[in-house]
Amino acid sequence: MSEPDFDDLETDPGHIAVAPPQAPPVAVAETPPERVIDLDQELKHLDPRAVTLWRIGGAISTIIWSVIISLATVPAIYVLDGHWMAVVGGAITLVLFNAVVRIAVVPPIRYRLWRYQLRADQLFLQRGWLVVRRTLVPLVRIQNVDTVQGPIARRFGLWSVVVFTAANAQSIPALSKEQADHLRETIAELARRARDQD
Amino acid sequence: MAAIQRARTTPVKRRMHPIGVITTILQALRQFFFLFVVAFMSGDGAGEGAWIQGVLLLVAVLYGVGRWWRLRYWFEDGAMRVSDGFLVHREVFLEADKVQAVDIRAGIVQRIFNVVRVQVKSGATGTQVDLTALSRVEAERIQRLLDPEGWASDPVQTGEARAVEVPSAPTGPVAEPEAPSRSWGLTGKELIALGATAGQLGVIGSAMAYLFSQAQERITGYIENNIETLIGTASTSAPMLAPLVIAVAVLGVLALTWALSIVGTSLSWGDFSVVRRRDRLVVARGLIERREVSVQRERIQAITVVEELLHQPLGRCAVYVESIGHAEEKGVSTCLHPFLRTSELADFLDTIAPGFYSAPALHRPPRRALPRFLFMPSLMVFALAAGAYAQWGGLGLLVLLALIPTLGLGVLAWRDTGAGVTGTTLVVRSRWTARRTAFVPRSRIQTADSTSNPFQRRRHVSSFKVVAASGATGRVYEARDLDDAVPGQLLEWAGRLRAAPVPKVA
Numbered sequence: 001m002s003e004p005d006f007d008d009l010e011t012d013p014g015h016i017a018v019a020p021p022q023a024p025p026v027a028v029a030e031t032p033p034e035r036v037i038d039l040d041q042e043l044k045h046l047d048p049r050a051v052t053l054w055r056i057g058g059a060i061s062t063i064i065w066s067v068i069i070s071l072a073t074v075p076a077i078y079v080l081d082g083h084w085m086a087v088v089g090g091a092i093t094l095v096l097f098n099a100v101v102r103i104a105v106v107p108p109i110r111y112r113l114w115r116y117q118l119r120a121d122q123l124f125l126q127r128g129w130l131v132v133r134r135t136l137v138p139l140v141r142i143q144n145v146d147t148v149q150g151p152i153a154r155r156f157g158l159w160s161v162v163v164f165t166a167a168n169a170q171s172i173p174a175l176s177k178e179q180a181d182h183l184r185e186t187i188a189e190l191a192r193r194a195r196d197q198d
Numbered sequence: 199m200a201a202i203q204r205a206r207t208t209p210v211k212r213r214m215h216p217i218g219v220i221t222t223i224l225q226a227l228r229q230f231f232f233l234f235v236v237a238f239m240s241g242d243g244a245g246e247g248a249w250i251q252g253v254l255l256l257v258a259v260l261y262g263v264g265r266w267w268r269l270r271y272w273f274e275d276g277a278m279r280v281s282d283g284f285l286v287h288r289e290v291f292l293e294a295d296k297v298q299a300v301d302i303r304a305g306i307v308q309r310i311f312n313v314v315r316v317q318v319k320s321g322a323t324g325t326q327v328d329l330t331a332l333s334r335v336e337a338e339r340i341q342r343l344l345d346p347e348g349w350a351s352d353p354v355q356t357g358e359a360r361a362v363e364v365p366s367a368p369t370g371p372v373a374e375p376e377a378p379s380r381s382w383g384l385t386g387k388e389l390i391a392l393g394a395t396a397g398q399l400g401v402i403g404s405a406m407a408y409l410f411s412q413a414q415e416r417i418t419g420y421i422e423n424n425i426e427t428l429i430g431t432a433s434t435s436a437p438m439l440a441p442l443v444i445a446v447a448v449l450g451v452l453a454l455t456w457a458l459s460i461v462g463t464s465l466s467w468g469d470f471s472v473v474r475r476r477d478r479l480v481v482a483r484g485l486i487e488r489r490e491v492s493v494q495r496e497r498i499q500a501i502t503v504v505e506e507l508l509h510q511p512l513g514r515c516a517v518y519v520e521s522i523g524h525a526e527e528k529g530v531s532t533c534l535h536p537f538l539r540t541s542e543l544a545d546f547l548d549t550i551a552p553g554f555y556s557a558p559a560l561h562r563p564p565r566r567a568l569p570r571f572l573f574m575p576s577l578m579v580f581a582l583a584a585g586a587y588a589q590w591g592g593l594g595l596l597v598l599l600a601l602i603p604t605l606g607l608g609v610l611a612w613r614d615t616g617a618g619v620t621g622t623t624l625v626v627r628s629r630w631t632a633r634r635t636a637f638v639p640r641s642r643i644q645t646a647d648s649t650s651n652p653f654q655r656r657r658h659v660s661s662f663k664v665v666a667a668s669g670a671t672g673r674v675y676e677a678r679d680l681d682d683a684v685p686g687q688l689l690e691w692a693g694r695l696r697a698a699p700v701p702k703v704a
Contacts, residue, residue, distance in 0.1 A: 166672070
C-alpha cells in the first residue's frame with residue numbers, strides 16, 4: 001500500500017456503493033463475494049455536510065474555550081499586575097487562533113481526508129492530517145453496529161456508524177441517514193456471514 | 199460417571215470438615231466487622247461497647263457452629279446438591295455438566311489447618327457453592343464427581359493425596375482422556391535469582407531509602423551524642439565517622455532490599471507450577487496464600503514474552519497470557535511463568551499453549567529510522583541536564599552521562615523492534631527498557647492500525663499496531679517506524695479471513 005493518492009478527490013464524493021447486499025445468502029456462503037482490491041477507487045467520503053457540522057462544533061468549542069479563558073484571565077490580570085494588556089491580548093489571540101483552526105481550517109481538510117471502505121471481509125478507515133491513520137477491522141470481529149446521532153447532527157440529519165469489537169469501538173462520523181442505515185445493515189449482515197463462515 | 203451413578207443409589211449427605219466451624223465463624227466475623235467497629239465507636243470506653251462486642255462474638259460463634267451443622271452436600275442423579283442455612287433455608291441444585299469450574303484454594307486459615315476451600319462455579323452467576331473447609335481428598339472427590347474429565351488441581355500438591363485410597367469413592371480413578379502436559383516449575387535457586395533481579399527491587403529500595411533518610415538524622419545524632427560509650431574514647435572526631443555510618447547504612451539498605459525482595463518473591467512464587475490439562479492452563483503458586491488460576495485455552499487472546507533488562511543477560515524471560523474472562527469477569531493478564539529460560543520458550547509454549555509460538559523473520563525498522571529512536575530520549579536527557587545545570591551549576595552537567603545508557607537503549611530498541619507473520623500468527627516486538635514480544639493469532643486481532651506522523655513521513659516509515667481483546671479497552675501491541683510498505687502488508691494480512699500466503703517484503 002503506497003501513500004494515499006488524493007488526486008481523484010474531487011470525483012465521486014459521498015457515493016454509496018458497498019458489497020452487493022442483495023446477493024442470495026446461500027450463494028454467498030458457497031462463493032464469498034469478490035474482495036475489492038483497488039482501494040483508491042473504492043474509498044468513500046463522508047457526507048459533504050460534515051464540513052458544516054464540524055464548523056458548528058468548532059464554533060461551540062470556541063465559545064466554551066473563550067468562557068474558560070476569560071475566567072482564567074481575571075486572576076491572571078491581578079497576578080501579573082501592570083501587564084493586563086499582554087494578558088488580554090494573549091487570551092484574545094488564543095481564542096482567535098482556536099477559532100480559525102477549528103472553524104476555518106480543520107473541517108474541510110478533515111472531510112477531504114476522511115475515507116472509509118466496506119470490503120467483503122473487512123472495514124477499512126483512513127483519516128488524519130498530521131497523523132495519518134489507517135484502521136482495519138475484520139468483519140468477523142465485529143460484535144455490534146450502532147448508528148448514533150448527536151444534538152447538532154440531528155439538525156442536519158447526519159448519523160455516525162459505530163462498530164464494536166471485543167476490544168474497542170471505531171466510529172465513522174457524519175453520514176447521511178441512508179448512507180448510515182445502509183452501512184449498518186450491510187456491516188451487520190456481512191459480519192454475521194463472516195462469523196458463520198469462520 | 200460411574201461414581202455419580204453409585205452416588206445415586208446411596209446419597210450420603212456430608213458436612214464440611216470440622217475446621218469448617220472455624221472458617222464459618224471467621225466468615226461471620228468478617229461480615230460483622232462493620233458492626234464491631236460501630237460498637238467500638240459508640241461504646242464509652244470499656245462499657246457498653248465491649249458488651250455489644252461480646253454479644254456479636256457469641257452470635258458469630260453460634261452462627262458458625264449452626265451453619266456448619268446445617269450445611270450438607272451430596273450427589274444425586276449427576277448433580278451436586280447442597281442444603282444450607284438455618285434461618286433462611288437454601289437448597290442448591292447443580293448439574294455436573296453445567297459446572298464451569300471447581301476451584302480448590304487454600305487461604306491462610308486453611309493452610310494452618312491443612313484443609314482446602316472449594317468453590318463450585320456455574321453459569322454467569324459466579325460462585326454457587328462455597329465450601330470453606332474440606333480435606334484435600336474430599337475436595338478432589340468433588341472435583342472428580344463434577345468434572346470427570348477434568349482439570350484436577352496442581353499435581354505437585356495433590357500427589358500425596360492421590361496416593362491415599364479414597365474411601366468414599368472406591369470406583370478407582372476415573373479414566374483420564376488425556377494426561378496433563380509436562381509441568382513447569384521453579385527451583386530454589388531460580389526463586390532467589392528472580393527475587394534478586396525482580397522489578398520490585400526499585401520500589402522496595404526507594405521505600406527503604408526513604409525510611410532510612412527519615413531515620414538518618416536521629417541515628418547520626420545518637421552516634422554523635424554517645425560516641426564515647428560506643429567507641430570508648432572521646433578522641434575520635436564524630437564528623438569523620440558520619441560518612442562511614444552512611445556508607446554502612448547504604449550497604450545495609452541494599453542488603454535489606456535484596457533480602458526483602460527475595461523473601462517476598464519466595465512467598466508469592468514459592469511452590470510454583472504451571473501445567474496444561476486438556477483445554478485449561480493451571481497456574482498455582484504461593485507459599486502462605488496459595489493462588490490457583492486456571493485459564494481456558496480458547497479464551498486466550500495473546501501471549502506476551504517480557505525480557506527485563508536484568509533478565510535478558512541471564513537468558514530469562516517472563517511469559518504472560520491475555521485472556522477474556524467469563525461472561526461477567528473482566529479480561530485478565532496472567533503470568534504463566536516469571537523466570538523461564540528463554541531458550542526453552544518454544545518448548546514451553548508448545549507444551550502449555552500449543553499453536554502460539556512462531557519465529558518469523560521480523561520486518562525491522564530501516565536504518566533511516568534509527569535517529570527517531572535516539573531523538574526523543576536524548577532530548578529528555580538534555581532537558582534534564584539543563585534543569586540540573588540551572589539548579590546546581592556545572593556539576594549538574596554530569597546528568598549528560600545518562601546519554602550513554604539512553605542512546606544504548608535507543609539503539610537496542612531500534613534493533614529489537616519488529617513485526618512479522620508466519621501462517622496465522624502475528625509476532626510484534628518492541629522495547630522501551632524491557633523487550634516485549636507478543637504472539638497474536640490472526641483470529642484474535644480485533645483491529646489493526648497503521649499510523650504515520652509528519653516526522654515519520656519524512657523518513658518514509660510508519661507504525662503498525664494491533665489491538666487484542668483484554669478487559670474493557672483491549673491490549674495494544676505496536677511496532678513503530680517500520681518501512682512504509684510493511685504496515686500496509688500486515689494490515690492486508692490481518693484482514694484476510696483465512697490462511698493465505700505470507701506477505702513478502704523486499
